[in-house]
Amino acid sequence: MRLNRRQFHALAGAAALTPWAAAQAQSASLDALHAAARKEGELTWYTVPQTSEIAEKMGRTFTARYPGVKVNVVRTTAQVAFQRLNQDLRAGTPNCDVFTSTDLAHYVDLKGRNLLLKFTPAAVALQHKRVQNMDPDGYFHASSCFMMGLIYNTAKVKGAAIPSSWNDLADPKWAGLAAMAHPAYSGAAGAWCIEMRKLYGDGVFKKFAANKAHVGRSTIDAVTTVISGECSVSAGPMSLAALQASKGNPIATLVPKEGPVLILSPTAIMAGSKRPNAAKLFLEWQLGSDDTARIAYEEFGVSLRVGAKSAPGVPGLTDAGTLLAPTPPQMVVQIPKVIELWKDAFGV
Known part of the structure; x- marks a missing residue:
């Protein structure tokens, strides 16, 4: 028919x-x-x-x-x-x-x-x-x-040590303990890199690299890495982190003071x-x-429907305040640049 x-x-x-x-x-x-x-x-x-x-x-x-x-x-x-x-x-x-x-x-x-x-x-x-x-x-x-926020291992990170800013991922106390996804593989990581560059300039990737950040292919991998304890903190998908926390895994998430990346x-x-x-x-x-x-x-996701509720711990589109989000033209123009900056900083 x-x-x-x-x-x-x-x-x-x-x-x-x-x-x-x-x-x-x-x-x-x-x-x-x-x-x-x-x-x-x-x-x-x-x-x-x-x-x-x-x-x-x-x-x-x-x-x-x-x-x-x-x-x-x-x-x-x-x-x-x-x-x-x-x-x-x-x-x-x-x-x-x-x-x-x-x-x-x-x-x-x-x-x-x-x-x-x-x-x-x-x-x-x-x-x-x-x-x-x-x-x-x-x-x-x-x-x-989904929204990219800060995620951390609750068994390893407590109290005043809990990060509150995206820039905290460059703090020397997290040397070798911060996880990030590679923008050449992950579209979400590319969007996140664009927003980090807006906030902190071209040199931000060298700061992350100097801090010996653990590099994975996917933002999903970052959640697994934090739960395992291989890394203590990361930029990662808040929805997936909240889902894993609901299953008893040692992970929590928070909205950075600059805002999450949509x-x-x-x-x-x-x-x-x-x-x-x-x-x-x-x-x-x-x-x-x-x-x-x-x-x-x-699954602790963010529904796009008007009036839909989000699971506990997951900010929805209605109640989210400041959202960092690159536009389609920005993604087209800036993704190749942030990948270049990333490779230059990390060597991968």
Whole structure:
């Protein structure tokens, strides 16, 4: 079953309505989209911001909600995912239908090469205004977010020793005990590096390197490293740290006095997708469903939906104060520069 013109425009146009009206229009149109998606049977989702476990959980939950549409989950770091995507495209084997990353520059690049499908889900109208209109042209949309804050091992760091500023990561008392992710591999680390450079200048990376910071590929790795005690403090995803703390692990998180770094993860549908209806259905579900709001709460994530609650210890978009967040143009221009500065400082 294909969507007729009336159904398609009802779905896309709902994004301009009030949240309640958008929800009604979305519900009426998703049945037809599901029927079309069932004929395609599956979709492949390249994703970065979630852990592998959460990404697989999301895939299973989507299929339970929309039977007959399987999600093939491929989870890697941002730069690895983008490299794989480009390899697919060069080989003429467009495996990816839906692309979710933490590096805004990837979407600007893909859009500039006409590799993204223009599609505005009705679910956008249900999102917090802070994350709407990531791309005014409608080629990619904010689908999840988390905040980078300070995290520390509670068994090793106590009282006055607990860091309160991003600059504390350069304090000699943490020599060899601070963890950081490499911006050449992690989109979230790239965004964080941009904001550190804004705050402290080009020399900040040399300060971190002189302090013998432990370098990993992913911000997710930083949480594991702190829990293990290999490192005591880090810049890391507050949501994941809070989740691990809820399981009894020796980790805590706090908002630096300068503010947390907001990491927005866009999602786009590839223009060459052979399963466009399944991809559109998944994007509608990802951006505005009760399922994703529930999973965000259960996994200590930050929901993008208006009025959604965050788990204890996780600041939401409504109650967060100052947020440090690079814009898409800043990501495009400054990511190569911070990677260069990083490599020059750390030698890796």
